[in-house]
Amino acid sequence: xSFVELSNSPHAAGIRPVRIVYRDVGGGEPxxxxxxxxxxxxxxxxQQIKAFKNKVRFxxxxxxxxxxxxxxxxxxxxxxxxxxxxxxxxxxxKLGIQRAMFWGHSDGAVIAAKIGLTxxxxxxxxLLEAFHFEPGKLNSRSFFKQFALHPEDVKDKMQNLLIxxxxxxxxxxxxxxxxxxxxxxxxxxxxxxxxxxPNDDLFDGRLGKLKVPVIFMxxxxxxxxxxxxxxxxxxxxxxxxxxxxETGRHxxxxxxxxxxxxxxxxxxxxxxx
Numbered sequence: 001x002s003f004v005e006l007s008n009s010p011h012a013a014g015i016r017p018v019r020i021v022y023r024d025v026g027g028g029e030p031x032x033x034x035x036x037x038x039x040x041x042x043x044x045x046x047q048q049i050k051a052f053k054n055k056v057r058f059x060x061x062x063x064x065x066x067x068x069x070x071x072x073x074x075x076x077x078x079x080x081x082x083x084x085x086x087x088x089x090x091x092x093x094k095l096g097i098q099r100a101m102f103w104g105h106s107d108g109a110v111i112a113a114k115i116g117l118t119x120x121x122x123x124x125x126x127l128l129e130a131f132h133f134e135p136g137k138l139n140s141r142s143f144f145k146q147f148a149l150h151p152e153d154v155k156d157k158m159q160n161l162l163i164x165x166x167x168x169x170x171x172x173x174x175x176x177x178x179x180x181x182x183x184x185x186x187x188x189x190x191x192x193x194x195x196x197x198p199n200d201d202l203f204d205g206r207l208g209k210l211k212v213p214v215i216f217m218x219x220x221x222x223x224x225x226x227x228x229x230x231x232x233x234x235x236x237x238x239x240x241x242x243x244x245x246e247t248g249r250h251x252x253x254x255x256x257x258x259x260x261x262x263x264x265x266x267x268x269x270x271x272x273x
Contacts, residue, residue: 041165
């Protein structure tokens with residue numbers, strides 16, 4: 001892994017400088033993968049790198065507060081998706097990448113869409129997986145409450161992945177993963193508390209203004225998706241391509257039953273179809 005150093009970042013307000021660690025794998029046109037709210041290590045794109053590293057250059061940054069990037073202990077601000085979008089562009093500036101494809105997963109999908117809305121000239125196209133549209137997340141509130149209070153309730157396998165990603169086994173920060181989980185769950189509870197109702201969305205009604213070509217890749221059994229959430233996305237952005245993965249849940253790209261189907265979608269995405 002490599003890193004770039006930013007003089008500051010809106011995603012790590014008050015911290016200077018900010019170190020962003022990133023993975024840089026393969027060769028070809030750059031594809032920036034933006035991880036979800038618990039970090040890259042829990043849902044890595046291992047199978048996709050194996051299949052496509054000779055065709056595409058995967059750039060995978062750890063946002064500030066995640067992985068081996070600069071730690072952030074302050075609560076996440078409610079506009080963290082936009083702040084993370086701005087940080088991502090600063091990282092790409094450091095890498096000399098002016099235009100790229102973006103693949104975002106979960107919170108990363110929201111961040112990628114924000115980049116598409118605010119800096120379309122930087123986006124070749126977008127692959128949005130496990131997308132979030134509604135801030136209220138009524139059916140996920142108990143999930144967020146549980147792990148905001150008790151991150152240690154996460155299953156052992158997930159804990160081990162989180163420790164490997166965020167903790168450092170040789171020093172006092174081995175429990176940093178708990179802060180990562182709590183910060184993300186707490187900000188989603190704040191989003192839910194401030195939601196103005198069932199018609200509210202994370203884009204202030206602007207998702208339909210997205211002009212960048214988009215493919216949505218979504219597990220039909222995603223437990224973090226509200227009943228009508230993706231139908232609302234389709235109405236807001238009817239020209240986008242929708243790929244529902246019948247056997248998929250929250251991370252179809254890394255799930256045993258669905259990763260092959262996701263690779264087919266990624267192949268289509270890379271071809272620009």
